[in-house]
Amino acid sequence: MSDIIDFLDARITEDETEARRQLEQLGTAAATADLRAFAECEAKRKIIAHHERIDWDYEPAGDPDYMEKFLFILAEVYSTHPDYKEDWRP
Template sequence: MDIVDFLSERISEDEAVARTLLGDRTVSKSGAWYEQRLLLECEAKRRLIRIVETARQAALASLVSDPGQDPGWIPQSLEWLEQSLNALALPYYDHPDFDQDWLRA
């Protein structure tokens, strides 16, 4: 499974749990605050994934579009982007679909 697909599925699961808990009238005010915070964190992660994926696609397009160009910066950039996604996946390390290769920093 691709890390972006993995993250998207986990974030959707987190969001569904938060929405379910927010609908529970027995949840305290602090619990509701936490669930609202979780929803915002889900959105922040989605935005970050879009940014990273856009940067990754731009780096790959640059590599393909101008083969004569010195691509020295591209591999390093792609490594940073991969590390960013790996960091986002860390909280889900115990999920059965988690790839242990994503633990490397």
């Protein structure tokens, strides 16, 4: 499971870096429209952090395989990346 988490973390970091680069090119006037990219990255990080905090031994936690599918869904947007693994495809 750490493979997909490491993969997602690296892609989100790349997204943030690209958003920051574009933000610097746009200047402050047009920048507010592109702040969505940062919010999206933060939301993805929260989903991953929540998944990592779950105590899977606690009965109501749910099925780890079922919950892992959420990570696969997040990773699917990066399916053209060379490090993407086809067995992650939901």
